[in-house]
Amino acid sequence: MSAQIIDGKAISSQIKDELKIKTAELKEKGIEVTLAVILVGEDPASQVYVRNKKKACEYIGYRSLSYELPVSTTQEELLNLISDLNARDDVDGILVQMPLPDHINEKDVINAISPAKDVDGFHPMNVGALCIGEEGFVSCTPAGVIQLLKRGCEGTIDIAGKECVIIGRSNIVGKPMALLMLRENATVTVAHSRTKDIANVCKRADIIIAAVGKAGFVTKDFVKEGAVVIDVGINRGADGKLCGDVAFDEVSQVAGAITPVPGGVGPMTIAMLMNNCLEAALLHNNLK
Numbered sequence: 001m002s003a004q005i006i007d008g009k010a011i012s013s014q015i016k017d018e019l020k021i022k023t024a025e026l027k028e029k030g031i032e033v034t035l036a037v038i039l040v041g042e043d044p045a046s047q048v049y050v051r052n053k054k055k056a057c058e059y060i061g062y063r064s065l066s067y068e069l070p071v072s073t074t075q076e077e078l079l080n081l082i083s084d085l086n087a088r089d090d091v092d093g094i095l096v097q098m099p100l101p102d103h104i105n106e107k108d109v110i111n112a113i114s115p116a117k118d119v120d121g122f123h124p125m126n127v128g129a130l131c132i133g134e135e136g137f138v139s140c141t142p143a144g145v146i147q148l149l150k151r152g153c154e155g156t157i158d159i160a161g162k163e164c165v166i167i168g169r170s171n172i173v174g175k176p177m178a179l180l181m182l183r184e185n186a187t188v189t190v191a192h193s194r195t196k197d198i199a200n201v202c203k204r205a206d207i208i209i210a211a212v213g214k215a216g217f218v219t220k221d222f223v224k225e226g227a228v229v230i231d232v233g234i235n236r237g238a239d240g241k242l243c244g245d246v247a248f249d250e251v252s253q254v255a256g257a258i259t260p261v262p263g264g265v266g267p268m269t270i271a272m273l274m275n276n277c278l279e280a281a282l283l284h285n286n287l288k
Contacts, residue, residue: 003229003255006152008144012267015147016060019274023061026281033281034063035093035119036085040078040104041071046097053095056270062277065091075104079112086114092281093119095273116283119276121176130179137276142177144268145209145230146184153257157207157228160185165202167191167218167245168211173232177209198222210245218246226256232265 023033035057039050050066057064067081078096085094094117100106110118115125121137129136149157164186168174174190181188191201192212202208202222210218211232223229233245244261252258259265282288 003252003258004153005252006148006228006230006257006259006264008148008259008264008267011148011151012144012271014151015268015271016056016274019278020060022278026278027061031281031285031287032063032090033061033093033277034065034091035095035277036065036067036091038067038069038078038081038094038096040069040073040097041101043099046099050097052270053273056274057277060274062274071101073101073104075108078104078109082109082112086112086117091117092284093117093277095120117280119273119280121276122172127171127176130176130183133183137279138180138272139172139176140269140272140276141173141232141265142180143272143275144265145177145232146180147272148230148259148265148268149184149207149228152259157257159207162186162206163189163204164207164209165189165191165205166209166211167198167202168213168232170211173211177211181207181209212245214245215243216245216247218251220247220250220254223251223254225254227254229255229258230265231259231261234261234266 026033037050037053039046054064085091094113096109098106100109110122113123115123118126118137121139126136130138149159164181166174166177169190169192178188178190189201191198195201199222203224205227207228208223209230209232213233215235215237229246229251231244231246235243237243242262
């Protein structure tokens with residue numbers, strides 16, 4: 001048996017094409033979706049991420065505003081810029097690329113962004129809305145995983161009623177992922193570094209979502225035959241190549257469906273960011 005590959009590149013392209021059509025319809029009404037992206041410093045990985053976000057905006061038809069600030073930028077200067085963007089009527093979404101330099105408090109920056117423009121879904125008000133089942137922006141990577149499950153394998157993966165084990169409890173992936181899976185009526189277990197006999201906990205899962213940050217952590221011993229395995233991890237192996245948290249070659253022999261790294265969850269994060277931007281524009285223009 002060899003697992004079906006869930007193609008994140010193809011699904012993200014599908015979502016961006018859908019957004020492109022909706023964006024064109026908004027433009028006909030005189031509405032231009034605008035995302036402001038702030039980058040502080042010259043972290044090479046962050047520069048790549050920002051470049052990819054700008055490309056996605058250009059493809060879909062969004063207007064993107066770019067603020068590339070020196071590493072010497074003070075927290076006060078950054079917060080003042082965010083305050084200005086919050087007040088601007090021509091800006092729908094604000095994204096501050098993480099990580100920030102050590103002298104800037106990420107929590108203060110996240111809290112400064114208006115919840116209505118928080119397209120990353122990190123603001124406590126949006127996280128709280130997810131917790132109590134209300135409308136709000138959802139963190140992009142977990143939202144992307146839901147779309148992979150719903151659209152992957154010709155839409156044959158049914159989440160409702162399934163046992164799901166999420167490995168990892170971070171604020172960005174693990175916790176919101178658990179809440180989203182509950183919203184989809186899965187039975188959810190969150191496993192982590194203190195979980196005893198983690199392989200056996202995972203072995204009962206119909207769906208495993210690995211977000212632990214350790215290359216090859218999930219082996220075939222974690223996976224029951226036919227389970228769906230979603231690999232959120234992005235690590236660099238000894239050979240310099242990107243790899244996930246799942247030992248892909250061996251797990252793909254027992255899983256029913258699996259995401260590759262790269263080309264699985266990664267492209268979905270930007271697609272869902274773009275989706276959040278459109279949602280922000282609809283909200284801003286009282287169309288939702």
